[in-house]
Amino acid sequence: MALFQLPDSQQGDDIAALREENHRLRKVCTALMERVESGGSPNGAPYAAFERSVLLAEQVRERTDALHRTLDELSQVNARLLAANAEAHAANVSKTKFLAAVSHDLLQPLNAARLFASALETHALPESSQALVGHIGRSLKDVEGLLGTLVDISRLDAGVLHADKAPFAVSTLLDALAEEYRQVAGVRGLTLHYVPSRVWVESDLALLARVVRNFLSNAVRYTEHGHLLLGCRRRADGLEIMVGDTGPGIPEPQRKAIFLEFRRASQPQANHSRGLGLGLAIVDRISTMLDHPVTLASRLGHGSLFSILVPYAASCGALEGASSPVPSAQWGDDPLQGCVVWVVDDDPAIIEGMQALLGSWGCRVWAAATVSALEAASDGERPAVLLVDYHLGEHRENGIDLAARLRRRYPGLATVVITANHEAEVKRATRQAGMHCLLKPLKPLRLKMLLGTLLDSR
Numbered sequence: 137m138a139l140f141q142l143p144d145s146q147q148g149d150d151i152a153a154l155r156e157e158n159h160r161l162r163k164v165c166t167a168l169m170e171r172v173e174s175g176g177s178p179n180g181a182p183y184a185a186f187e188r189s190v191l192l193a194e195q196v197r198e199r200t201d202a203l204h205r206t207l208d209e210l211s212q213v214n215a216r217l218l219a220a221n222a223e224a225h226a227a228n229v230s231k232t233k234f235l236a237a238v239s240h241d242l243l244q245p246l247n248a249a250r251l252f253a254s255a256l257e258t259h260a261l262p263e264s265s266q267a268l269v270g271h272i273g274r275s276l277k278d279v280e281g282l283l284g285t286l287v288d289i290s291r292l293d294a295g296v297l298h299a300d301k302a303p304f305a306v307s308t309l310l311d312a313l314a315e316e317y318r319q320v321a322g323v324r325g326l327t328l329h330y331v332p333s334r335v336w337v338e339s340d341l342a343l344l345a346r347v348v349r350n351f352l353s354n355a356v357r358y359t360e361h362g363h364l365l366l367g368c369r370r371r372a373d374g375l376e377i378m379v380g381d382t383g384p385g386i387p388e389p390q391r392k393a394i395f396l397e398f399r400r401a402s403q404p405q406a407n408h409s410r411g412l413g414l415g416l417a418i419v420d421r422i423s424t425m426l427d428h429p430v431t432l433a434s435r436l437g438h439g440s441l442f443s444i445l446v447p448y449a450a451s452c453g454a455l456e457g458a459s460s461p462v463p464s465a466q467w468g469d470d471p472l473q474g475c476v477v478w479v480v481d482d483d484p485a486i487i488e489g490m491q492a493l494l495g496s497w498g499c500r501v502w503a504a505a506t507v508s509a510l511e512a513a514s515d516g517e518r519p520a521v522l523l524v525d526y527h528l529g530e531h532r533e534n535g536i537d538l539a540a541r542l543r544r545r546y547p548g549l550a551t552v553v554i555t556a557n558h559e560a561e562v563k564r565a566t567r568q569a570g571m572h573c574l575l576k577p578l579k580p581l582r583l584k585m586l587l588g589t590l591l592d593s594r
Contacts, residue, residue, distance in 0.1 A: 228293065243556040244483055246283070247577040250276050251489030254580035258496035270323070280577045281353070285414050288346070291558070292421045299340040299426055300560035302567055303449035306337050306368060306375060309345055312582045314366055317352045319581075321364055324356055331367030335375050336449040342563065342575060343422050344377075344446065347430075350415045351379035351442040359383040362439070371445060374428075378443040385436040395420040471591035472497045472584070478510050478519040479503035480538060481554075482529045490523065493580060499587075507542065519549060521587060526555035526562060536569050550590040554578060 253273045261269065291297035314330035321328045348366075355364045362382030369376045386394065395416045423430045423444060434440040477499045479490045487503040494501045502519070504510045505528075522542060524535040533541075539551045553566045556576040566573040572586060 243283070243576045245485065246276065246280060247556075248483070248485035248489040250280070250577050250580065251486070251493045255489070255492035255496045274323075276577075285418065287558075288418050289414050292418065292425075297425070297558070298560040299343060300563045300567075301338055301340050301426075302564075303336050303338045304341055306333050306335050306377070306446070309341060309348065310366060310368075310377070312579075312585050313345070313348060313352060315585065316579065316581050317356065317364070317366070320352075320356055324359070325361065326356065326359055327363040329363055329365050329367075331365075333368040333375070335368065335370070337375050337446040338449040339426055339428065339446050340560070340563075342558065342573075343426060344428070344444070347419050347422055347428075347444055348377060348379065350419050351444075354415065354442075355379055355381035355383065355440075359439075365441075369443075374445045374447045376443050376445050378441055380439060380441040382439040385438055386432070386434040386440055387436060391432055391434065470498065471588055472499050474498065474500060475521065475587070475591055476500045476502070476514075476517055476519050477521045477523060477587075478514070478542075479523045480507065480510065480528070480535070481505065481525040482527075482532075483525070486525070493583075497584060497587075507538065518546060521590060522549055522551045524551065524553055526553050526557060536565055536571065539571060540569060552583075552586065552590075 250273070253269060253276060256269050257266070257273065288297070310330070311332065314328065314332075318328040318330070352364070352366065359381045360383070364382075365378065365380035367378055369378060419430060428447075429445045431443050431445075432440065472494075475498075477494050479487060479494070479501060481487050481490070481503070482505045484505075487505070491501045491503050500517075502510050502514045502517075504513060522539055524539050526535040528535060528538065535553050535555070539549075539553065543549045543551065551571040553562075553571050553573050554576060555562055555573065558575060563573050572590070574583060574586070
């Protein structure tokens with residue numbers, strides 16, 4: 137055992153060294169703890185940093201849990217909103233389809249009624265009866281306007297109304313409108329000054345007509361005396377079509393509001409008001425769709441001037457020399473006298489109405505629901521013009537296909553497709569087939585001018 141025992145002096149030195157080392161390590165540990173505590177907390181409280189870290193970690197966990205719960209609730213709300221939006225979209229589309237279907241069903245008898253009323257106006261009637269016929273015609277026109285407004289706004293809301301832009305002579309549009317509203321203005325004791333133009337523009341003819349027609353209707357409605365102006369002015373970036381009046385003018389605060397839905401300028405006489413306050417709202421949406429700026433200038437007590445800027449057609453200069461519709465006032469002999477016109481429509485009332493109207497213009501009219509019936513009735517007489525309805529019933533070819541078949545049999549047959557379908561595809565297909573398209577309810581004056589132009593150019 138003695139071999140493993142250290143001398144007493146050496147053992148004492150080792151114990152002293154260990155004590156010294158232990159003392160030094162304690163001082164180092166104390167210094168480190170003081171530095172950590174003084175750096176982790178402003179007041180140097182013991183374990184303050186550790187406690188604060190634990191507290192912050194707990195708060196983070198709680199807030200993270202709350203955030204997850206909020207995100208879950210938000211996800212559920214978003215799902216409900218998406219479902220509600222889908223239902224609203226489906227309801228809007230359903231409403232649009234319903235209005236389109238109803239409008240088609242309503243336009244058929246309305247179209248027939250306008251044809252009969254227009255035919256009746258050409259008859260020699262007592263003055264009192266003639267006045268009644270005029271009232272019937274204007275009332276039917278009001279119904280047509282209200283129905284068209286409702287259908288247009290529903291289609292614009294649903295985004296199913298699209299433009300079909302094509303080049304055309306602006307006189308094709310304005311000549312017919314000038315003749316129509318010259319008569320409308322005359323009933324109110326107003327005069328219409330029309331400045332024709334031979335410029336070619338590029339736009340959707342039907343939609344642009346809707347805009348200019350609204351300008352003219354408002355001008356007639358709000359003007360008590362004086363005159364109206366319809367004309368064009370060449371601008372650097374397009375043709376400005378203008379409609380002016382000598383009405384009361386529009387106050388500055390109302391000039392933006394009248395383009396909103398169900399907003400109307402104040403009227404001097406309430407009995408001239410039959411609109412819904414949607415006309416200029418439709419104008420604003422159509423002009424935005426077509427990218428045709430609309431402007432308004434007005435002076436109180438002097439009148440207003442509405443205009444729309446329409447881009448020129450490509451190669452405008454070359455097109456201006458091309459043939460354009462000739463106003464009816466410039467026709468020599470009436471080309472409708474004795475003209476053979478075929479009418480194909482599946483509605484008996486429309487057939488009778490077309491026979492009455494065209495017959496009153498001096499045309500020789502053959503009308504039926506099928507081509508075979510027409511050919512049998514006409515006894516081989518060659519038609520000069522074909523008027524055909526686009527929708528000819530279920531499980532039958534449409535009017536464009538039927539007309540194409542007849543044109544192969546009768547080359548050079550002038551064709552007008554008449555439809556209550558305002559979709560751009562129908563208008564485009566008609567134009568691409570080399571045919572003309574008129575929308576229901578048919579405007580007799582527009583039809584007469586078109587027939588005169590087609591026959592005069594033969």
